Amino acid sequence: MAADQRDPFDYPRDWEADLVLSDGGTVHLRPIVPSDADALLAFHGRMSERTRYLRYFGAYPQIPPRDLERFTTVDHHDRVAFVALLGDDIVAVARYERIDHGPTAEVAFVVEDRHQSRGLGPIFLEHLAAAAREVGIERFVAEVLAENSAMLGVFRAAGYQVTREMEEGVFHLEFAIDPTEESVAVARSREQAAEARSVHNLLHPRSVALIGASTDPDKIGYAVLGNLLRADFAGPVFPVNAEHRSVRGVRAYASVLDIPDPVDLAVVAVPAEHMDEVMDACLAKGVKALVVIASGFSDAGPAGEGAERRLVTEARAHGMRVVGPNALGVVNTDPAVRLNATLAPKVPGRGRSGFFSQSGALGTAILADAAARGLGLSTFVSAGNRADVSGNDLLQYWETDPATDVVLLYLESFGNPRKFARLARRLGRVKPIVAVKSGRNAVLPALAATSVAVDDASVQALFEQAGVIRVESLAQLFDTGLLLAHQPLPRGGRVAVVGNSSAIGVLAADAALGQGLELAGQPVDVGASAGPDVLAAAVREHLRGDEVDALVVVFVPPLSIPGAEYARALRDAAAEEGGTKPIVSTFLATEGIPAELAVRGKDGSPARGSIPSYPSPERAVLALARATRYATWRSAPQGELVRPEGVDVETARTLVESRLSEVDDGLVELTDAEAVRLLSCYGIEIAPHRAVASADEAVAVAEELGYPVAVKATGERWWRRSDLEGVRLDLATAEAVRAAFADLTELTEVADIYVQRMARKGIGCSIGLRDDPSFGTLVSFGLSGVVSDLLGDRAYRALPLTDVDAAALVRAPKAAPLLTGYRGTEPADLDALADLVLRVAALAEDVPEVRWLLLEPILAAQAGAQAVGARVKVGPPPSRQDSGPRRLRSLTFLRK
Numbered sequence: 001m002a003a004d005q006r007d008p009f010d011y012p013r014d015w016e017a018d019l020v021l022s023d024g025g026t027v028h029l030r031p032i033v034p035s036d037a038d039a040l041l042a043f044h045g046r047m048s049e050r051t052r053y054l055r056y057f058g059a060y061p062q063i064p065p066r067d068l069e070r071f072t073t074v075d076h077h078d079r080v081a082f083v084a085l086l087g088d089d090i091v092a093v094a095r096y097e098r099i100d101h102g103p104t105a106e107v108a109f110v111v112e113d114r115h116q117s118r119g120l121g122p123i124f125l126e127h128l129a130a131a132a133r134e135v136g137i138e139r140f141v142a143e144v145l146a147e148n149s150a151m152l153g154v155f156r157a158a159g160y161q162v163t164r165e166m167e168e169g170v171f172h173l174e175f176a177i178d179p180t181e182e183s184v185a186v187a188r189s190r191e192q193a194a195e196a197r198s199v200h201n202l203l204h205p206r207s208v209a210l211i212g213a214s215t216d217p218d219k220i221g222y223a224v225l226g227n228l229l230r231a232d233f234a235g236p237v238f239p240v241n242a243e244h245r246s247v248r249g250v251r252a253y254a255s256v257l258d259i260p261d262p263v264d265l266a267v268v269a270v271p272a273e274h275m276d277e278v279m280d281a282c283l284a285k286g287v288k289a290l291v292v293i294a295s296g297f298s299d300a301g302p303a304g305e306g307a308e309r310r311l312v313t314e315a316r317a318h319g320m321r322v323v324g325p326n327a328l329g330v331v332n333t334d335p336a337v338r339l340n341a342t343l344a345p346k347v348p349g350r351g352r353s354g355f356f357s358q359s360g361a362l363g364t365a366i367l368a369d370a371a372a373r374g375l376g377l378s379t380f381v382s383a384g385n386r387a388d389v390s391g392n393d394l395l396q397y398w399e400t401d402p403a404t405d406v407v408l409l410y411l412e413s414f415g416n417p418r419k420f421a422r423l424a425r426r427l428g429r430v431k432p433i434v435a436v437k438s439g440r441n442a443v444l445p446a447l448a449a450t451s452v453a454v455d456d457a458s459v460q461a462l463f464e465q466a467g468v469i470r471v472e473s474l475a476q477l478f479d480t481g482l483l484l485a486h487q488p489l490p491r492g493g494r495v496a497v498v499g500n501s502s503a504i505g506v507l508a509a510d511a512a513l514g515q516g517l518e519l520a521g522q523p524v525d526v527g528a529s530a531g532p533d534v535l536a537a538a539v540r541e542h543l544r545g546d547e548v549d550a551l552v553v554v555f556v557p558p559l560s561i562p563g564a565e566y567a568r569a570l571r572d573a574a575a576e577e578g579g580t581k582p583i584v585s586t587f588l589a590t591e592g593i594p595a596e597l598a599v600r601g602k603d604g605s606p607a608r609g610s611i612p613s614y615p616s617p618e619r620a621v622l623a624l625a626r627a628t629r630y631a632t633w634r635s636a637p638q639g640e641l642v643r644p645e646g647v648d649v650e651t652a653r654t655l656v657e658s659r660l661s662e663v664d665d666g667l668v669e670l671t672d673a674e675a676v677r678l679l680s681c682y683g684i685e686i687a688p689h690r691a692v693a694s695a696d697e698a699v700a701v702a703e704e705l706g707y708p709v710a711v712k713a714t715g716e717r718w719w720r721r722s723d724l725e726g727v728r729l730d731l732a733t734a735e736a737v738r739a740a741f742a743d744l745t746e747l748t749e750v751a752d753i754y755v756q757r758m759a760r761k762g763i764g765c766s767i768g769l770r771d772d773p774s775f776g777t778l779v780s781f782g783l784s785g786v787v788s789d790l791l792g793d794r795a796y797r798a799l800p801l802t803d804v805d806a807a808a809l810v811r812a813p814k815a816a817p818l819l820t821g822y823r824g825t826e827p828a829d830l831d832a833l834a835d836l837v838l839r840v841a842a843l844a845e846d847v848p849e850v851r852w853l854l855l856e857p858i859l860a861a862q863a864g865a866q867a868v869g870a871r872v873k874v875g876p877p878p879s880r881q882d883s884g885p886r887r888l889r890s891l892t893f894l895r896k
Contacts, residue, residue: 009033011076015131017887018316019084022119022190024198025288025319026888027091029127032081034072036090040083041068043090048113054148055110057170071095077135078105082127084120087283087318091115094124096132096140103138119194121154126187126885129177142173159183188422191886192396198321199397202289202389203332203379205264206235208341209256209287211278212269212294213239213247220293221269223343224329225250228267231340231347236261256281263287267329267341272296272307279311283318290315291341292324293360298385299326312387316888323389328363328382334403335603342382344368349605351376352405353485354398356391358412360384366410366474373592374606375482378403390415390889395423398431406484408477409435415889418882421462421798428467429638432484432630435468436477458772461796464812465805467633469626479623482592482612486599487582489631492549495624496542497523499554500530504586508552508617515625520548528558532569539570543577550624553585554617563588567596571611575599579609582627584620587613639804644683644839649846652681656849656874667851667875675872682839684855687868689756695741698755699734705757708732711740712754713747730758759866762859763819763828765810767836769844769853771878772798777844777851779837783815784857801841806834819860828860836865848877 011031019027032040044052044063052060063071074081074095081095094109109124129140144151146169155162159182160175208228214221221241225248228237238261239247242254253259256266256278266287268278272294282290297308308325315322323330329342333350340347344364348371355370355377357363363382370377378401381394391409398404407427414420424433437459463470471477495517497508505523512519524542526534535555542548553570557563567587574583587597590613593606601607614620655678659670670678676686690701691714702709713726726748728740737755744753764784772778779801782794795812797805810816810833821827836858844850852873858865 008073008075012131012134014884015076015082015127017127017885019123019887020191020194020198020321021123022117022194022197024194024201024321025118026198026316026321027084027086027120027319028317029082029084029123031076032072032074032083032093032095034069036083037068037072039088039090040072040093043093043112046112047110051110051113051116054145054151055108057143057145080128080131082124082131084111084115084124085317086115092120092124094128096128096137098137099141103136105132105137105140107140107142116150119190121151122158122187122190123886125154125158129179130885132177137177139174139176144171144173145169146171157186159186187886192399194886195393195396196400199389199393200401202265202291202321202323203330203339203381203397204334204337205289205339207238207261207264208233208235208339209238209240209259209263209266210269211240211256211266211282213241213252214269215241215244215247219269220343222248223345224267224269224293224341227340227342227345230345231338233340234336234338235264238263256285256287259285265289265291265341268292268294268324270294272300272304272325275307275311279314282320283314287320289320290322290324291327291329292322292384293327293329293343294324295326295384297325298387308385308387315388321389321393322387323381324360324384325387326360327384328357328360330382331367331377331380333377333379342367342380346371347377347380349376350378350601350603351485351605352378352403352608353408353481354378354394354401354404354406355380355408355410356394357382357410358384358386358391359410362410362474369474369478373478373482374594374598374610375478375485375592376605386415388888392416392419392423395420395427395433399423399427405431406481407431407433408481409433410474410477411435411437416882417458417462418798421466422882424462424466424468428630429634432489432627432634433466433468434471434477434480434484434626435463436471436474437463457792457794457796458778458798461778461798465797467630469630471626476619476622478592479612479614479619480626483582483584483623483627484630486593486606486608486610486612487584487627488580489634490550490582490624490628491631493517493628493632494520494547494549495552495621496520496545496548496550497552497554498526498535498538498542499523499556499586500526500528500535500558501554501556504554504556504617508554508586508621511618511621512552512625515621517621517625517628520545528556531561532565535566536569536573539573539583540577543574543581543583548581550581550628551583552617552620552624553583553587553611555585555587557588564596567594571597571599574611575609582624583611584624585611585613586615586617586620587611589615591615637804639802639807641800642803642838644835644842646683647839647842647846648681652678652843652847655681656847659874660849660876665876667873670872670874675870678850678872679843679855679867679870682843684836684839684843684867684870686870687756687759687866689754691752692741692755693752695738698737698741698753701755702731702734702737705755708758709737710754710756710758711737711744712756713744714752714754756868759859759868760861760863762861762865764857765819765828765833765860765865766854766856766858767833767840768794768855769840769850771851777848779809779841779844781809781833781837782813783818788813788815799841799845801838803834803838806837806841807831809837810834826862829862829864830860832865833858833860836867849874851875851878 016030078098083090084092092111096105096107098105111120162175165172212221213225238259239252241252297304332339344367360382495512497505499505502525509523593610597611598606599609692698708730711728768780778796793813797809819828855867858867
């Protein structure tokens with residue numbers, strides 16, 4: 001069908017998107033359709049004369065019928081137009097038109113006056129450019145009046161290389177629309193600011209309505225109202241109850257529409273079956289955010305999924321963010337806010353840690369445990385079903401939140417793992433992230449509607465690459481969080497152990513060595529009868545020592561002197577030395593921050609400098625080891641995205657596209673010759689070899705390649721056989737080649753046999769690509785052999801890879817010391833292996849149709865590394881979440 005004959009209602013579904021604007025509100029973007037004519041006329045009528053003049057270069061008070069039909073009827077190919085919708089109203093329009101069927105299109109957009117300066121222009125440009133690239137458009141041009149400074153600013157700040165020419169008061173702008181490093185950085189910076197602002201609005205409401213406030217102590221509406229009041233929320237609280245004039249002594253309203261003041265946040269505690277009615281009222285009232293505590297949505301199975309989708313669709317379309325449903329609620333301990341909109345009666349005091357919990361059921365226990373252990377929080381969000389606001393939104397917020405220094409996550413699933421990886425890696429460079437990820441071996445069925453399957457190897461790769469501190473349990477989450485929240489990061493791994501019990505000191509030393517830390521001398525035992533001043537003196541001495549990076553204090557209380565005196569002496573000694581080195585303790589068998597070890601802030605809660613105590617030295621040392629590994633990752637160079645030399649992208653793409661044109665769907669394996677040609681496009685050379693069908697041909701090929709050679713059986717059965725039954729090596733004569741050919745044809749009953757030039761000897765390794773359904777492609781590295789396969793000793797990294805990532809990957813497997821001269825053996829060229837990793841990664845980035853690849857064996861020697869075998873499978877490229885223009889998670893995706 002020609003472009004001008006396309007169905008105007010038939011546009012790519014992925015062109016629709018929910019978007020967060022710079023002020024934290026949301027709009028819905030989609031292509032325009034003919035039925036938008038009335039809404040477009042109304043939009044045009046609401047624009048000021050000035051805005052119409054700047055857009056149309058004249059008065060243009062009305063849209064003539066002919067223009068109206070042209071504006072609303074497009075082919076979604078050469079002529080594309082997007083509208084931004086708030087409710088049923090169009091608030092902005094953007095369009096491009098291809099010029100003379102070529103690679104250039106003219107672009108323009110206009111925003112209703114009261115919605116200007118909300119960031120719609122840059123978002124429109126991102127989505128128009130993405131749509132244009134899909135149909136082969138390479139450049140945009142625009143005509144902008146010189147006095148239209150706002151529009152000029154949009155193009156100037158987009159990150160593209162824009163050329164400008166001015167004639168008679170009109171700027172002619174032109175730029176290529178392929179993403180640049182700068183344009184991607186600009187888009188992501190705006191995304192971060194917008195999503196952070198939307199969460200800020202949620203956590204800093206000026207007023208709260210509780211819909212479903214109840215006088216019945218057994219109802220959740222009773223508990224939430226009590227918690228809001230006990231926290232002394234800084235703004236007005238409006239109970240909504242149709243049957244009572246007041247609830248718990250506070251005036252109530254029959255509907256949120258009856259509340260005389262604006263409502264920033266509505267907490268919904270009514271059953272799911274009443275949600276449509278509640279939403280209608282909230283939308284009419286202009287509520288800015290919802291926290292839905294009620295259950296009975298996707299958590300209840302397919303019957304509730306439709307209600308959840310309607311809830312989120314309506315909320316986003318009207319500019320509203322949603323926490324939940326099935327959420328515990330949200331907390332903000334800021335003294336200027338004092339918000340406890342949760343079911344939890346006890347919340348921690350003010351602190352510097354932000355906590356995101358996907359589980360509502362665990363939320364109450366989490367908050368109580370944090371309070372009991374002295375871990376103060378800045379903010380807490382329990383997202384429940386995570387239908388809208390997710391952990392990724394909170395990462396965006398906490399990155400720039402001055403009140404949060406440490407991020408704690410309890411995750412049951414990932415909604416958009418690619419975005420999580422990107423955000424966590426950036427945030428982890430400035431603030432530690434500690435995460436416990438459940439579902440290693442089992443996932444709740446209810447999570448299937450809002451998550452994608454991710455295997456544990458992928459999770460581990462993601463966390464390692466992003467610097468996320470992964471823990472195994474909630475107890476370990478608090479153990480590590482307490483240390484990071486109250487003590488500085490260690491500058492190295494040298495640990496001193498001081499205490500009054502040699503037995504516990506040895507346990508601490510054993511634990512330190514077991515975690516890969518280094519002992520700065522033997523454990524120091526001041527003696528069971530030593531007084532507080534002696535313990536304090538030993539602590540001061542080790543804190544002053546240049547050879548000590550961290551201190552473990554182990555203490556058993558004597559009978560004669562109260563243990564509190566020792567605790568205060570330890571705290572004071574640490575404070576006197578400036579608090580530059582972290583201290584963990586096993587003190588009085590207590591857990592958390594006991595009063596005597598706490599440095600108090602202005603509000604009386606434990607502050608920076610407080611010394612955490614653990615029930616056992618092993619737990620204390622484990623928390624310290626995790627902080628040390630994080631500090632090492634954070635201080636290491638981030639690396640650069642290095643482009644390997646000698647890459648021929650076009651030839652590689654042509655080869656793969658040609659192969660895919662022969663198949664309809666699924667993966668297809670390249671022939672050996674095709675794989676060799678593809679890899680050679682990226683400078684990856686396979687040891688020369690030929691397939692032969694006779695003994696004479698085998699001898700001829702051996703002489704052509706040069707002796708010595710290897711003769712190998714072909715076929716799936718003989719591939720990766722560690723017993724070498726199907727291989728004959730180091731053949732130096734024609735007679736040896738003939739004998740090997742005869743042996744293998746008799747053994748395998750396969751006509752084709754490989755003859756390959758012998759590669760230089762080395763340690764066998766393998767590099768692979770595997771397609772993960774959530775992360776895209778992962779690069780793997782391991783040593784070859786049945787033992788490595790059996791133990792799963794393979795390391796992974798997610799694309800894109802920096803040079804630092806590649807260098808770390810080849811050192812990551814447990815067997816990697818075999819490559820560095822283990823027990824006097826010749827070390828391998830790790831730089832050559834890292835270069836191969838980067839070339840494989842570049843291939844995966846440039847040609848996403850490469851869905852699976854394995855280079856094996858790679859023989860790594862002191863003088864380099866050479867691949868001996870390779871297999872490649874190609875197929876339609878996977879969808880890449882987080883690789884396109886900005887958008888909230890697709891509700892269509894959530895249904896998959």
